Structures are given as C-alpha cells and as structure tokens.
Amino acid sequence: xxxxxxxxxxxxxxxxxxxxFMDTGSTIGQLIDHFDDNLNTEVVVEFDLDELYDYRARxxxxxFDQDHLTDFxxxxxxxxxxxxDLGSPFLLLSGVEPDFRWNAFVRAIVDLxxxxxxxxxxxxxxxxxPAPHTRPIQVTVSGNRDDLIERYSVWRPQTAVxxxxxxxxxxxxxxxxxxxxxxxLVPHYLGDNSYPDSAIKAIECLSAATGLILPxxxxxxxxxxxxxxxxEQTEDNEEFQSLVHGLEQRHxxxxxxxxxxxxxxxELADGEQIAAEWERFLANRQQPDGxxxxxxxxxxx
Numbered sequence: 134x135x136x137x138x139x140x141x142x143x144x145x146x147x148x149x150x151x152x153x154f155m156d157t158g159s160t161i162g163q164l165i166d167h168f169d170d171n172l173n174t175e176v177v178v179e180f181d182l183d184e185l186y187d188y189r190a191r192x193x194x195x196x197f198d199q200d201h202l203t204d205f206x207x208x209x210x211x212x213x214x215x216x217x218d219l220g221s222p223f224l225l226l227s228g229v230e231p232d233f234r235w236n237a238f239v240r241a242i243v244d245l246x247x248x249x250x251x252x253x254x255x256x257x258x259x260x261x262x263p264a265p266h267t268r269p270i271q272v273t274v275s276g277n278r279d280d281l282i283e284r285y286s287v288w289r290p291q292t293a294v295x296x297x298x299x300x301x302x303x304x305x306x307x308x309x310x311x312x313x314x315x316x317x318l319v320p321h322y323l324g325d326n327s328y329p330d331s332a333i334k335a336i337e338c339l340s341a342a343t344g345l346i347l348p349x350x351x352x353x354x355x356x357x358x359x360x361x362x363x364x365e366q367t368e369d370n371e372e373f374q375s376l377v378h379g380l381e382q383r384h385x386x387x388x389x390x391x392x393x394x395x396x397x398x399x400e401l402a403d404g405e406q407i408a409a410e411w412e413r414f415l416a417n418r419q420q421p422d423g424x425x426x427x428x429x430x431x432x433x434x
Contacts, residue, residue, distance in 0.1 A: 141177065141214060143250035146223045146343040150257060150335075151210075153191075153230025154297045157319040158328030160259035163352070164335050165227045171348045174213040174225060178245065182208055185231035185238065212245060217345040224251060230298050239301055246306065254312040255342045256299040257335040261321030262288075265380040266363065270334045276303060276313035281342055287388070288318060313342050329356035 150164045168174070186208055196204040210228035217223065231238050246254070264271065274286035303312045315338040319331045329352045336347050367373050 141224070141249045142222050144252045145249070146253045146255055146345070147226060147246065147251045148215075148223055148255050148339055148343065148345075149226040149299050149302070151226070151228060151230040151297070151299060153232075154295065155258070155260055157259040157261045157317075157321065157324040158326065158331040160317055160319060160328065160331040160335055161257065163327055163329065163332035164257065167332060167336075167348070167352055168215070168225060168227065171351065172215045172217075172225075174215040176211050177214050177224070178212040180210040180228075180231075180238070180241075182210055182229070185210065185233050186229060187232035190232065191229070212242075217347055219346050221345055223343060223345055224249065235298055235301065238298065239305055242302055243305060243309075246309070251310065253310055253343065254303060254306045255339055256303065256313075257315045257317065257339060258297065258299065259317040259319050259331055259335070261324045262318035263380060263383075264318055264320050265377050265384055266320045266323060266330075267377065267381060268384050270331055271318045272334070272338060273316040273318065274313060275300075275316070276311070277307055278311055278313040278342065281313055281338075284341070285315065285338060315339070315342075326359075329353070329359050 150161050150168070152161050152165065156162055191208070193208055194206065195202055208229045210231065211226075213225045213227070215223055215225045226242070245251075262271075271287040272285045273288045273290070274282045276282070299314065303314050306312050315335065317331050317334055317338075319328060333349050333352050333356060336349050336352070339345070340347050
C-alpha cells in the first residue's frame, strides 16, 4: 500500500537489489544491509511474500540461545523511497527475489514504474569467476546504456544463462526507459564469504548509472580489514599463492588483449582446482596456539 504522506517525485531512478538465485560474495545481501543501515527510507509498497516466497526452499533464519528463541527476521520484499547523501530521491526495490508469480510481479513493477514516471532502471548481481582477488573486480554490463557498457563491460560473452527476475524486468523495461544491469565477476574462491569489495563495486556502478552519491565508508573499512586478514591467513601457503599467481597472469593477459601463451608458459589452475585448494587450505589451517582456523563467517570476513 502507498502511505498517504508519501509523495514520489517524477523522474527518479529505480535501483534494484534482490537476493535469491545467486549472490556470490554476499554482494547483494551486503548492499541491502548497508542501505538499510545508512539510508533514510520509507516503504512505498510492501509485497505479500506468502504469495511469492517458497519458505521450505529458502528457510528463514531464527536465533536460538541455549533454551529459547531470541529473534526472527522474516524475509521482505518492498519498494522504498530513499535519498542519497545529498538528499536526491530515488526508488529502491530490495529484499528477496520472488519464487512464484513472476509474471504478476513484473507487471506490478512495470505499473509502478509508469505510475511514478520512473526515469531509469538500474540493478546489480554477482556471479563467481576464476579471477584473482588481487585485481579489481570486473563487470559485465547489459542494457541500453552504451556509455556504461563501453566504460565498464570487460567480459562480453554470447551465451544463455539462467535468468533472475531482474533480467526479466530489464528486458521488459528496455523499450520504455534507460535500463542497465551490472553483473560483478567475483573471485569464486571467496564466494561463500561476505566480500566487502564486491559490494563497494556494486555501489560504484550504480552511482555511475544514476548520479546518486551513495555511502561506502563502512564497507571500505570492512574491506580493508578483510584484505588484512586474507593476507595474514594465506601469505605462507605457497601452493595457494601459486594458484592465485596463475589467475593473475591469465587476468592480466586478458585485460591486455594478449595470450598467456605469448609469455613464459605456466600451468594455470582452473576454477575447480583453485576452489578445491582453497577449501583444503582452510580445512587444514591451524593457528600457532593449536586452535582451529578462525571462523570466516565472522563480521568483516
């Protein structure tokens, strides 16, 4: 429902961030939490998840403390009016991706876009890629913003992929307004961790598309701490460093438009090899005091 006091300015951008099918590095989950914590927002439309969400396939988390339940945060999906750091308004579609009634949901968003005279549709997504964490995160861009495609889109495959609902929305809205999607190519061996740099990159891309000034200070501090701990826990593992070095060479050759074979030949690890090595390393990692390795799901890593 639309609150009576809410007035939506015409011509604002729509930013979309939904978790669901894939969220490598918890990129979009971090993005949503960061916006919740740092932006003043007002709910414009709240969607009924009992109609859209498969609770048995994606169980919500409930907190348990020794002998009693302490907290339950149900999933949400809503459209909000938000403002950036300079007070510029925009609409934010965030929460969980619907499991059901995609056509009805897309029609509802298209109707809202037309009702509020939205100027542009902008969204982000993250997938795993055999890429080194020691290089900037690269992006694949879709949509009708040729300037952003030229500026950001490094990997431009011709392929068929499983869609998410934001793909469908971009497809439906492309002939109505400027639309752009940013797919972040996140180092796959960090995919099960909350990787702050990928959330920062998503914000940078969305800011470039919309002109919004969005906060990143907290995420940048978390990113510095993540990098420190990552270096600390891997710097003595020669096998892992060798694998990362191979990815660096492949990345640098691709960015330079050359072939790795033109340089000194090396044996490059594929994605499965480096993921397996990463899992083996973490499983066997022991601290000097003999304790097991730190929990990589702790805040900041």
